[in-house]
Amino acid sequence: MEKLSRNSRVVAITKILTENPNKVIGLNRFSDLLNAAKSTISEDIVIVRExxxxxxxxxxxxxxxxxxxxxxxxxxxxxxxxxFAEDICEMLKDESRIVPGNFIYMTDLMYNPQIISKAGVILSSVFYNKEVDYVVTVETKGIPLAYEVARNLGIPLVIIRRDNKVTEGSTVTINYVSGTSGRIQQMSLSKKSMKAKSKCIFIDDFLRGGGTAQGIKDLLKEFESELVGIGVLVDNIGVTQKRVDDYISIVDLRHLGESKDLEVRPSNLIK
Amino acid sequence: MEKLSRNSRVVAITKILTENPNKVIGLNRFSDLLNAAKSTISEDIVIVRExxxxxxxxxxxxxxxxxxxxxxxxxxxxxxxxxFAEDICEMLKDESRIVPGNFIYMTDLMYNPQIISKAGVILSSVFYNKEVDYVVTVETKGIPLAYEVARNLGIPLVIIRRDNKVTEGSTVTINYVSGTSGRIQQMSLSKKSMKAKSKCIFIDDFLRGGGTAQGIKDLLKEFESELVGIGVLVDNIGVTQKRVDDYISIVDLRHLGESKDLEVRPSNLIK
Known part of the structure; x- marks a missing residue:
């Protein structure tokens, strides 16, 4: 390839960096691709960084x-x-989101890439220095957000299933008490899904009583692994007795009993 | 903000473009953010494009x-x-992937952001000109790939559930015959999840007999909507009688009966 201008090189470097978050990329790769000396690439990188x-x-x-x-x-x-956090609060205040059983419909937010990609950047920013091995979630609604966090951290996602699947091979299954239903539920994870002695973070859409998070802690013990952080889009702060205490959220919500009134505001994470 | 150099502007433009795939961004946004005339921004864009x-x-x-x-x-x-397609073939040939019941374990590939982000670019490239409204998938394994395709196309993801959830409000449920189990299964979708008269594509990990795809076609009819395309990572070409015919894959696989032999090769989509 002919020599490229600095303008062209910084475009290519920016593109490659943003597509490979939290991955170490040797200068050789840029040097080879862009046909430029490493010293030149180093100068380009200063421009991109600044x-x-x-x-x-x-x-x-x-x-x-x-x-x-x-x-x-x-x-x-x-x-x-x-x-972003204020926009989420506005969206959640919409009364038509309250569905029978007094739950808040937020599936549209959780499956919207414009929203979830930003939420993923905000949540992952807390975990860059923690040497996390896997992002864990439980099917289904938190998967896109957990995936975004995994992508930003450059690590694999692990999805815990609610039932056994034939395509997963041998699985480990535990019982836990769901905060939503108050009932005993199951979580299953394929034995192939994780290396022993891993550090994991749990990412989900909504934190209520923390029953699911406690279940994940227990399940990870079966894999000799550890939960080192929890991040959710919405924390239901109306539930004050939680089974976990170390977690972050983007917005905090208090749902006032059987009425349709919601208090919702950006969390402490958002300055 | 003070005036920025062209080098700096093209970095910022590249970053914003790659984070907002398939979204029209007015030149004013760049002009305001980077404190430069629209004519200057137009010249910057030529550099980025080239x-x-x-x-x-x-x-x-x-x-x-x-x-x-x-x-x-x-x-x-x-x-x-x-x-990329050849690497996937190599990974799938690993005998330890065959799990009891003669299924191929590929969950690790489907949950690996480095793999899925590339697969998402390849699959979405087929659909840019089709005016698609939603990317649809069925929980669980195809969700990260479907999410990547939705992000690249700049449209929302819709996830069909296998059972009703209290947090989804009113749902429409249909029965369909699963190719994997040969049994009648259910698919549910929240009435809130889609506007009527939408065009959808279905993205999944694996296509076997096409029973799930046919089920999705039927379910979408209940939403007065239409399936206009199907894309999967792996097509099981060993199953020759499929219920759908218009689909794309990245790799084609033939699993030879009860033995552990696999034939696997890049699909026709990969030149």
Missing amino acids: ILEKLEMGKVETIAGAAGGIKYIPGIENESRRK | ILEKLEMGKVETIAGAAGGIKYIPGIENESRRK
């Missing part, structure tokens, strides 16, 4: 050593973050 | 008119595409 930081669009970190290179940490500017 | 096309990393299209602007269509270079 403008992304200035616009609060993420960070580019340098990793020294033989296996070194650079990695991109997704970010979202504080104002967009706040506006 | 290098992305040269490296086969996607296209930047211009949409004329009052609601016009530019939009980014994700792409993947032909060589990476072929290598």
Whole structure:
């Protein structure tokens, strides 16, 4: 390939970095692809880093050593973050979301890539320094959000099933008490799905009593693994006695009994 | 904000475009954010477009008119595409993937963001010109791939459940014959999940007899909507009598009866 201009090189570098969040990429890869000396690529990277930081669009970190290179940490500017959380609050206040049984319909939000990709950046930003091995969720509504967090952290997703599937091979199954139904439910996970001694975070749509999170802690013990963090889009702060205490949310909601009144506001995570 | 250099502007434009695939973004947004005239931004966009096309990393299209602007269509270079499909074939050939009942374990592939993000670009590339309203899948294994396709197309995801959930409000439920089990199963979809007269594509991990796809066609009729395309990661071409005929896959697999021999190769979609 002929020599490219700096303008062209920084476009290509930005594209590759944003598509590979939290992955160390050696300068050789850029050097080979863009037909430029490593010293030139290093100068390009300074430009990319500076403008992304200035616009609060993420960070580019340098990793020294033989296996070194650079990695991109997704970010979202504080104002967009706040506006995003406020928009979610507005959407949740819509009375037509209350469905029989006094639940809040939020499936449309959880399956909307424009919303979930931003929520994923906000939640994953808390876990970059924690050396997490897997993002875990329970089917079904939290899967897109958990997937986004896994993608941002550059690690695999693990989805716990509510029943055994023939395509999963041998599974480990536990019983737990669901906060939603108050009933005993099951969680199953394929034995092939996780290496022993892993650190996991649990990502979900909604936290109520924390029964599911407690179930996941128990299930992970069967895999000699550990839950090191919990992140949800919505925390039901009306439920004060939770079985887990260390978690983050994007918005906090208090659903006032049988009426349709909702109190909903950005969480402490949103400055 | 002070004036930025062209180098800095093209980085920011690339970042915003790649984060908003298939969405029309007006030049005003770039002009305001980057404090530059629209004519300057237009020149920046030419640079971004040219290098992305040269490296086969996607296209930047211009949409004329009052609601016009530019939009980014994700792409993947032909060589990476072929290598990707060949890598999937290699992974699937691993004998330890055969689980009791003669199924192939591929959950690890379906939940790996590095794999699924590429598969999502390849599958979505077929549907950009089809004016699709929703990407539809059935829980659970195909959800990350369907989500990636939805994100690339800039449209919402719809997940069909296998049972009714209290949090979904009123649902429509149909019965269908599963190709995997040969048994009658159910599919449920919340009435709130889709506008009438929508065009949908179905994305999944694996196509066997097409029973699920046929079930989705029937369910969509209940929503006065239509299935206009099907895309899967793996087509089991060993099953020759399928209930659907118009679909695309990334790899084709033939599982030789009760033995552990697999024939697996890139599909016709991969050049």
